[in-house]
Amino acid sequence: MDTVPLWALLLALAFLILCSAFFAMAETALMAANRYRLRHQAKRGSRAAATALWLLERTDKLLSLVLIANTLINAMVTALVTAIAIGLFGREESVITIATAVVAFLLIVFAEISPKVIGATYPEKISLASSFVLKAMMALAKPVIWFVNLFVSLVLKLFRVQTVGAGHDHRLSPEELRSIVLEGGNFIPQKHKSILLNLFDFEAISVEDIMTPRAQIEALNLAVPVEEIKHQLVTCYHNKLLVYEGEINRVLGILHVRKAMALLSEEELTPEHFKALLSPPYFIPQETPVFAQLQYFQEKKERLAVIVDEYGELQGLVTLDDIIEEMIGEFTTTLPGTGRNDRFQWDEKGECLLEGSTPLRDINKFLQLQLPLDGPKTLNGLILEQLQDIPDAAIAIRIANCIIEVVQVQNQSIKVVKLIRS
Missing domain, CATH: 3.30.465.10 (Uridine Diphospho-n-acetylenolpyruvylglucosamine Reductase; domain 3)
Incomplete structure (x- = not known):
């Protein structure tokens, strides 16, 4: 106290508290930062975001740096406040006790709670701003960090604690993704949000959930008189019809109505003329997941599938339009008044x-x-x-x-x- 002026000691004390606050705030901000947002910014060329991601990939070293720095700073603050108190008020036991309480109060308020609340409130801004400083300090303190981590790793191995490495899986589960979409607020339009939520359900539903059931299928029976067949072709609402003979489980194929209309002018029309126009039916089991069926439609260049149960009995039909409507909502109505x-x-x-x-x-x-x-x-x-x-x-x-x-x-x-x- 005789050689160092009081103002210099107070200035040093303020500087140390600010340093401790910086480390606490930067650490909290980095841990609270949205990794996906940082990754997006890094892909767009942000060096600060890339540096922040680099630090997050080395969490053990980052935490070591912060804890070593804060421990040293807190020890220095304690010693400095004690020295100031003794120099001003003497070596009384009560003076040291009060000085210790003052140090604890200063550190808790100005070096712990306040900076961490600020870091958690503005995680992206603070993490980007502090990333370069932390990376530089990590490089300077590398020998110390290595020495401390050597003992830390031995302790963790002793307790069989598996540390988070570079290969740590930060992928989100479907339910977590669903929560992100639901909480997207105004960032995601309501229509887009609805489509995304529908996609999450695709793995849980089968074609049986969205099919046109057997009783509602508009099908063509070639066992009836030709005049009835003509009338049904003229009045049907679909451009493709399931064709059977006698009983609906005896499926013959799929008829393109547009091709069949050219036959209506024939004088001696028989069921054989229609059979010649049929394309082979595409059968699928009723347990087929909807998303898998969408891929099958794409691979096989099909747009309509006949759904059968384990006994081969026809259960219904599913089309590519049905699956698309399940994703984006109803966009077409094949029958009047059935929206x-x-x-x-x-x-x-x-x-x-x-x-x-x-x-x-x-x-x-x-x-x-x-x-x-x-x-x-x-x-x-x-x-x-x-x-x-x-x-x-x-x-x-x-x-x-x-x-x-x-x-x-x-x-x-x-x-x-x-x-x-x-």
Whole structure:
């Protein structure tokens, strides 16, 4: 105290606290920084982002540098405050105690909590600004860091702790990606967000979930009179028809209606003329994942597949359009008045009339319900599973906070159902 002026000691004390605050703030910012954002900036030529990523790939050395520096600085701050207190107030025991409390307060407030809160609040800005300084200091302190880490690695091996190396997997799981998309806010347009969320569901659903069921297939039966075949071709709504003979499981092929229209002027038209135009049917099992089927369509240059069960019985059809609509939403309607969005609407009473063959996934999606999807795929199947019987009169059941009322039963199946929001 006799040789060094008080102002110089106070200035040194402030400088040391600032250094400690810098290390605490930089460390917190780097650990809180978004690695994917830093990687994006580095690809765009940001040297600061590339340096920050370089530091994050050497977490053990970075933490060693910060802890060594802070430990030395904190020791120096303690010694300096104690020296100032003794020089000003003497060597009383109470003076040393108060000096220790003051040091602890200064370090906690100005070198720990405040800088770390700032670092966590502005992680990208601070990590980019401090990355060059930390890299330079890491190079200067390399011998010390190596010596300290030598003992650290021995301790970790003793406790069988596996350290995070360069090959550490920072990839996100599908559920984490889903959370990022949901929390994207205004950065992702709502339509794009909906498409991305639909893609996450692709691995969990099969073609059975989006197919046109067997009862709703518009197919051409070559066993009927030719005049009926002509009438169906003229009035059909599709450009491709499934063709069978007698029974729908006897699939002959797929007919392009445009090609068949050229035959209608023939005087002596027979089913053989139509058979000559058929393309081979493309059969797939009903458990095929939707995303895998999209790839199969691309590889095989197909647009329509016939879905069969384990016994070879026809269950339905799935087209490339069905899969695309599952991704981006409905963009075309093959039959007049069958737009899905038009059917799925609550009226002013909180009721909605639907066909029994309506898929449960569509109901959950458009009406915001939580009907179980781990069993039957349609509303008819769900009700029959719950009742264990085919109802012969109006009956209502409650499933997943929704009242389901049977309105019409026909041919051993439920045709019309009323959903009531509860």
